[in-house]
Amino acid sequence: MKQAIIFWLFRVMSFAVVAILFSIIGFIVFRGIGAISWEFLTSEPTDGMTKGGIFPAIVGTFYLVIGSMLVAFPIGVMSGIYMNEYAGNNFFVKIIRIMTNNLGGIPSIVFGLFGMSLFVNKLNFGDSIIAGSLTLGLLALPLIIRVTEEALKSIPDSYRHGSLALGATKLQTIGRVVLPAAFPNIMTGLILSIGRVSGETAPILFTAAAYFLPKLPSSIYDQVMALPYHLYVIATSGTDLEATRPMAYGTALVLITIVLIMNLIANFLRRKFSK
Amino acid sequence: MFNKKKNKFLEFLFESAFRLSGSVTTIIILLISIFLFTEGWGLFQSSTVEKGYILCINKENKIKNLTPHQVKDIFDGNITSWKELGGDDIPIETLRMDDVAGLYTEQELGPNFEYLPEKLSEAVSSRVGALGFFPEQFINYKFKGKVLPSITISLKDYFGGKEWFPTATPSAQFGLLPLLLGTLWVSLGAILLALPFGMAVAIYLAELASPRVRKILKPLIELLAGIPSVVYGFFGLIIIVPLIRDLFQLPVGETALAGSIVLAIMALPTIITVAEDALRTTPIAMKESSLALGATHWQTVFRVVIPYASSGILAAIILGIGRAIGETMAVLMVTGNAAVIPHTLAEPVRTIPATIAAELGEASAGSVQYQALFMLGAILFVLTLGISIFAEIIRKEPHLD
Structure with missing residues (x-):
């Protein structure tokens, strides 16, 4: 009897939690869908950001994502290869592993501070795509390393032994046998980190993001608008908050959609190749 | 012959590159701490009197x-x-x-x-x-x-100071206490709210749900962890803040409570995922022996599964707190940002990350305020680093005695 009540309670609580979490998404979708139009996605904000669209912010986020992946992907994958294929189990490797885990736990605003002091001020990039991309790249690094390591771990040792026994060198084994087999899972990690990076606000506050910029960036040393920062700005500091609300809902919906699409692609890849 | 030599050289080159990439995270952590502390340490040497x-x-x-x-x-x-x-x-x-x-x-x-x-x-x-x-x-x-x-401000005044007025004249005030307490206040509130619900869902998923339901729910919940914090903040601003204002008849709804609720919602996916993974590590044999001894399913869950997974559950809680302490945008949007020492959850508060995000844009590089904000970043860095290491140690602890 007691058990029935408690389990019933757990069930109700679980469904309540799931319902709450999804009502958030539902709410944004419901309110935002009306704002989405071709014009909204392809034009610049006008009239004190109460009208027009979010095109510069979409472009800005696109550049930042590309830039950060150019930084994080090669380093992250190479680091993952080192950890799984080369590193033994010594003290040095243990330290690296702990540091990688810890880097993932550092708040994004701390990355923002670091990026500001190193890239913006010390290296004199200014508020720019390159400074923002480098900062976001560092943030995405732990995720890519972890996924790469796990992807490599799931490749059976018989693959490696077979290749080595045929006379291939270690590098050839990794490049021609292990990496191709692990590739789909590594791509999954890349796509998930794209979803994560495109929604980060705090790291780009002081390294890349512009409040309002009517023209598109022409070089990597230009400031850009970005979707998450744009949402923050129009949600909190517009001159006419009520009039900007539809724009804010629309921006939030675009952000959520990006995350959803990235997750769907990742799930699809994972399912397709996990046989 | 020549080919072999070239190959060997290539092997060596790549191995060095891999090794170098492997140590990148360590280097970054070192660089972060060096940069934050050198920029922040200037605070204790610079004059807090208005410039000029x-x-x-x-x-x-x-x-x-x-x-x-x-x-x-x-x-x-x-x-x-x-x-x-x-x-x-x-x-x-x-x-x-x-x-x-x-x-x-x-x-x-x-x-x-x-x-x-x-x-x-x-x-x-x-x-x-x-x-x-x-x-x-x-x-x-x-x-x-x-x-x-x-x-100049002394270490003691910084850590024990009760006032944060970074642009006051004649002298700016940098007291950490209101910000630190605000951060802990909001984070603890969030964990207290999230924990019962998170545990209920984790137990449900691990013990009660049919495999089919679990297979649908788990990825969906993980998906929610990926939603940007600024979206949660926006939702909090639109729905939770007015709700709190009307419900408790407060002058403003931007309060510590609003921050706690938004953070609790954000921390739920993390807590659920980590706690569920921990619960599922309990060996089937242990559960079956408990059931065979005549214990009910509930008794087995409560006396066998949860104690067995306790270190993993504790790690989930600690990781949740760590995430809550460092969260910036959502908190910045809903807590009202008043730098005063909080006494109830129904007051506006200001957290350390929100302070950095709100003030760094106005502080010119190298000014006292800039240094003070970097010092805040350094404190946040040490705090979250300590929490991650602590969670790691707990999780690695051998189960059972």
Whole structure:
């Protein structure tokens, strides 16, 4: 009897939690869908950001994502290869592993501070795509390393032994046998980190993001608008908050959609190749 | 032969590149700590007095130095005699530029204020209890008062200070307590809210749900962890803030409670995922022996599965707290950002990350405020690093005795 009540309670609580979490998404979708139009996605904000669209912010986020992946992907994958294929189990490797885990736990605003002091001020990039991309790249690094390591771990040792026994060198084994087999899972990690990076606000506050910029960036040393920062700005500091609300809902919906699409692609890849 | 040599060289080259990439995370963590601390440490060496101004006293005065907080108390009228600061029993007379200008006629100051430096000097030297707050440009070698050395904040004042007024004049105040307590207050509230629900869902998923339901729910919940924090903040601003305002009839809904609720929603996916993974590590054999001994399913869950997974569950809680402490945007949007020490959950508070995000844009590089914000970043860094390491240690602990 007691058990029935408690389990019933757990069930109700679980469904309540799931319902709450999804009502958030539902709410944004419901309110935002009306704002989405071709014009909204392809034009610049006008009239004190109460009208027009979010095109510069979409472009800005696109550049930042590309830039950060150019930084994080090669380093992250190479680091993952080192950890799984080369590193033994010594003290040095243990330290690296702990540091990688810890880097993932550092708040994004701390990355923002670091990026500001190193890239913006010390290296004199200014508020720019390159400074923002480098900062976001560092943030995405732990995720890519972890996924790469796990992807490599799931490749059976018989693959490696077979290749080595045929006379291939270690590098050839990794490049021609292990990496191709692990590739789909590594791509999954890349796509998930794209979803994560495109929604980060705090790291780009002081390294890349512009409040309002009517023209598109022409070089990597230009400031850009970005979707998450744009949402923050129009949600909190517009001159006419009520009039900007539809724009804010629309921006939030675009952000959520990006995350959803990235997750769907990742799930699809994972399912397709996990046989 | 040549090919073999080339191959060997290539192997070596790649291995070095891999090794270098492997150590990148370690290097980044070191760089972050070096940069944050070197930028932040300047706070304890720089003057907190408004840039371009000095504080000066009469030459007779025995006071050698003042703290930022004493300066504020004097100008606020809370300290009225030099005796309270260890000097003679003389009432303090504060002099700002305007006060001095009011003491003299326009003729005495000169048509273009060319006699102003002289008069400032005179005003201070003729009053034993004077404390002048003047622009540096008017102080020359003829000045007959005693210019105080730069007013710096001590470690003790920073960590024990109860006031955070980074742009106050004559002296800025940097007291960590309201921000630190605000951060802990909001984070603990979030965990207390999220924990019962998170555990219920984790137990449901691990023990009660059919494999099919679990297979659908788990990825969906993981998906929610990926939603940007600024979206959660926006939702909180639109729905939760007005709700709290109306429900508790508060003047503003932007409160610590709003922050806690939004953070709880954000922390739920993390807590659920980690706790569920921990619960599922319990070996089937243990559960089956418990059931075979006549224990009900509930007793098995409560007495066998949960204790077995307790270290993993604790790690989930600690990771949740770590995430809540560092969360910036959502908290910035819903907590009202008043830098006061909180007493109830229904008051506006300001957290450490929100302070950095809100103020860094206005602080010019190298200024005291800039340094103070980097010091906050350093504290946040140490706090979250400690929490991650702690969670790691707990999770690695061997199960059972």
